[in-house]
Amino acid sequence: MFEHLIPRPTVEAIMEHLEELGIGELTPFSKGTTSLVFTGNLGEKKVVVKLQRPDSPRNNFEREAKLIRVVSKFGITPPLLFTGVFKGLNYMVREFASGEPILYADLEKSHIIEIALKTALLDRLGLDHGQIQGGKHIIIGKRVYFIDFEKAGWRKPRNLTSAMAMMFLGDNSIAKRVREKFSLDRDFLDELRDELREYKKTGRLSGILRFLSRL
Numbered sequence: 237m238f239e240h241l242i243p244r245p246t247v248e249a250i251m252e253h254l255e256e257l258g259i260g261e262l263t264p265f266s267k268g269t270t271s272l273v274f275t276g277n278l279g280e281k282k283v284v285v286k287l288q289r290p291d292s293p294r295n296n297f298e299r300e301a302k303l304i305r306v307v308s309k310f311g312i313t314p315p316l317l318f319t320g321v322f323k324g325l326n327y328m329v330r331e332f333a334s335g336e337p338i339l340y341a342d343l344e345k346s347h348i349i350e351i352a353l354k355t356a357l358l359d360r361l362g363l364d365h366g367q368i369q370g371g372k373h374i375i376i377g378k379r380v381y382f383i384d385f386e387k388a389g390w391r392k393p394r395n396l397t398s399a400m401a402m403m404f405l406g407d408n409s410i411a412k413r414v415r416e417k418f419s420l421d422r423d424f425l426d427e428l429r430d431e432l433r434e435y436k437k438t439g440r441l442s443g444i445l446r447f448l449s450r451l
Contacts, residue, residue: 238264238272242290246323250287253322259283259329270296270386275332282332283317288325296386297326303363303385304330310361312354313382335377338403343376343414345451348403350380352448355395356441358382364393369402371410396444397432404428418451 238247251262254276262276262285270292274285288297297319304316314331321327335341338351351374358365366387367373375381403414405425414420431447434440 238267241267241272246290246325250322250325250327254285254327254329257318257320259285268384268386278317278329282334283329284332285327285329287327290325295326297328300386300388301328303388304328307358307361307363307382307385310354310357311379312358313385333375333377333381333383335375335379335381337372338374338376338410339371341376343403343410343417345448347376347380348414348451349445349448351399351403352396352441352444354380354382355399356444358395359393359439362390362393363388363395364391365395365398368395368398369406371402371408374399396435396441400428400432400444424450 254262259276259278262274265273265275265284267273267289270289272287272289274287276283276285286297288295301316301319304313307313308315308330314333317329317331319326319328341347355365355368365373365382365385366389367384368382373382373384375383402408402410404411404420405428415425428447431443434443
């Protein structure tokens with residue numbers, strides 16, 4: 237799957253290295269601009285291995301690892317297990333986020349409220365995820381997890397407002413499914429905009445939560 241990006245002997249050597257660390261059944265999973273992603277097992281845990289691409293224009297692994305260690309304490313993202321370097325390529329290993337991306341998931345009221353709580357927590361921490369609106373980095377399962385903090389940063393956060401816009405207000409497949417599922421009319425959406433404006437002013441989440449409880 238990744239042969240055009242990284243030589244097979246290098247992949248095999250990395251897999252052997254990871255197997256020595258106890259990670260088995262490694263399988264290619266996805267690729268990004270800066271990394272290649274594998275899934276595997278570490279004991280009874282399913283894990284994700286994120287490996288730096290040899291042609292990556294930047295190396296943000298150390299920075300991302302620090303951010304994951306911060307937010308995983310609050311249950312926002314699965315725990316980071318360890319990091320390392322092999323043949324000059326950085327890698328990190330974290331627990332797998334079971335579920336499916338919000339882009340494809342059937343959202344329930346409980347999911348939406350959990351997203352509101354966790355995005356508000358990110359806002360209070362002062363950490364902006366940076367890719368929430370794309371729909372690929374929120375995983376819906378037994379728990380809601382946010383993944384891929386490569387582009388996150390300590391800047392003015394817009395996590396909750398971005399998530400609410402994506403789920404309710406946008407012209408995208410997620411918002412269309414949510415509006416249809418919960419039979420939301422224009423009045424509901426206008427009230428939501430008012431609540432989001434109030435949240436931006438005050439940072440208080442209570443109004444948003446009361447509003448979402450009506451779903």
